[in-house]
Amino acid sequence: MLVKLTNQSAKLGVIGSPVVHSLSPVIHNYMISELSLNYIYLPFDVERGSAKQFLNAASLMGVTGFNVTMPHKQDIFAGVAQALGDASVAGSVNTAVFRDNKWLGYSTDGDGFHLSLKEKGIDIKGKKILMLGAGGAARAVILNAKKMGAGKILVLNRTAENAEKLASAMKVEYGQWKKDIIAREFENADIFINSTPLGMHGVNHNFDNFDFLDSGSKIVCDLIYNPLRTDLLRQAEQKGHVVVNGLGMLIYQAILSLELFTGAKIDAYSMKASVEDYLVKNGHIRG
Ligand code: NAP
Numbered sequence: 001m002l003v004k005l006t007n008q009s010a011k012l013g014v015i016g017s018p019v020v021h022s023l024s025p026v027i028h029n030y031m032i033s034e035l036s037l038n039y040i041y042l043p044f045d046v047e048r049g050s051a052k053q054f055l056n057a058a059s060l061m062g063v064t065g066f067n068v069t070m071p072h073k074q075d076i077f078a079g080v081a082q083a084l085g086d087a088s089v090a091g092s093v094n095t096a097v098f099r100d101n102k103w104l105g106y107s108t109d110g111d112g113f114h115l116s117l118k119e120k121g122i123d124i125k126g127k128k129i130l131m132l133g134a135g136g137a138a139r140a141v142i143l144n145a146k147k148m149g150a151g152k153i154l155v156l157n158r159t160a161e162n163a164e165k166l167a168s169a170m171k172v173e174y175g176q177w178k179k180d181i182i183a184r185e186f187e188n189a190d191i192f193i194n195s196t197p198l199g200m201h202g203v204n205h206n207f208d209n210f211d212f213l214d215s216g217s218k219i220v221c222d223l224i225y226n227p228l229r230t231d232l233l234r235q236a237e238q239k240g241h242v243v244v245n246g247l248g249m250l251i252y253q254a255i256l257s258l259e260l261f262t263g264a265k266i267d268a269y270s271m272k273a274s275v276e277d278y279l280v281k282n283g284h285i286r287g
Contacts (some may be wrong), residue, residue: 003029003040011062012261013042015054015076016069020045022282024067027254030278031271037262049077055103056098065097065261067254073136080105090143092136095257108256109249110144111136113223115256115268116248122191122219130185132156133195134166134174137223141193142170154185158196161207183212191219199230201286210235217241225250227286247285253273 003009011054014024020043028041044066048051051072058066068076073092077083080093081102084136086109087093093105117124129150131138134157142153153172157163167174175181183205186192197203199222213220213236220236233243251272279285 001056003033004036004038005039005040008038010039010064010262011042012039012064012065013044013058014067014069015044015046015051015072017045017071019043019069022067022069023250023279024254026279026282026284027251027275028067030275031255031258031266034271034274035264035266037264039262046072049075052079056080059098059103063098065095065257067257068094068096070136077105079103084111086140086143086147090139092139094140094253095260097260106257106260107140108253108260109140109268110147111256112251112253113141114144114148114248115252115272116221116244116246117221118246119269119272120242120244122217122242122244127190127219129153129191129193129194130156130182130189131193132177132182132198134159134162135195138193138195139166139170141195141223142166142172144168146172151190154189156182156185179208179212183215186212186218187215189218191221193221193223194230194232197224197269199232200224201202201226206231210239213239213241219244222246223249225285229287242247247276247279248272268269 025043030073032039048071076093081249083105087105087107090107095106095108097104134155155163155167155174156177158177163174199206218241221244222230222232223246224230228245236243255268
């Protein structure tokens with residue numbers, strides 16, 4: 001992968017803190033190169049609280065668009081001239097685009113998740129969803145699931161107060177984070193989604209056990225993409241459930257962002273397969 005840099009190359013990037021582990025520069029520069037676009041995509045480590053200053057600096061520097069990761073999604077939402085689509089409802093921006101001399105904010109995470117299900121022929125319409133976790137990713141996914149006509153959505157979270165806040169903002173149900181409740185609600189659900197970092201590489205916490213997976217044949221999603229097959233997904237697969245990891249969401253949200261940045265129309269499924277192949281072959285993600 002080699003981006004051809006010229007003096008006319010438009011500048012894109014990602015802001016976060018820390019941003020050193022972000023896969024976005026690799027993914028975007030690979031896509032830019034595959035599509036022969038005259039762009040370059042850079043990582044910007046911007047400390048917490050400085051996101052609004054970055055917005056001003058970015059337009060001065062000629063940055064035409066950027067992605068936003070932790071901890072800036074809400075601050076950029078507050079800083080853009082207008083938030084559109086999912087971003088306006090979620091109160092969070094993962095894609096900022098400089099258009100007509102002003103910054104516009106979008107959120108592509110929810111649509112990215114949706115495409116990762118669609119790719120596997122999974123239709124969320126009418127499905128009962130059990131969501132573990134109540135953070136930013138849960139919010140984006142729930143927003144999209146509602147848009148796509150999901151059935152009952154139940155949120156279980158370690159901190160009940162956060163589950164309650166999310167549930168009341170999104171108008172979904174919430175319950176207590178307890179072993180027997182997780183097992184009971186797993187049985188009642190069609191799709192189970194883990195949006196906590198339990199089982200993520202570098203995180204010292206995992207599920208205590210996977211007994212809750214013992215009922216029925218479900219769709220088990222983990223938003224984690226490192227590792228690709230978390231213990232949750234391995235166990236779920238062994239117990240006969242259909243599994244979906246977080247890599248699809250990561251790549252599809254990037255594809256949708258690049259379309260917003262550049263106006264290019266990208267064949268999402270074939271680009272996703274190509275990016276995945278590149279990431280695996282070059283050791284950017286582990287199995
Ligand atoms: P976040 O806003 O910080 O929320 C984290 C959530 O996980 C909270 O609900 C938190 O519960 C819960 N949690 C944290 N540690 C826990 C533990 N030890 N036991 C039980 N619950 C715990 O983070 P986020 O942005 O939503 O990200 C959540 C996960 O999704 C991460 O694994 C991230 O890698 C993944 N993600 C993937 C993508 C993708 O493109 N695939 C995109 C975004 C995020 P409390 O409320 O109790 O703190």
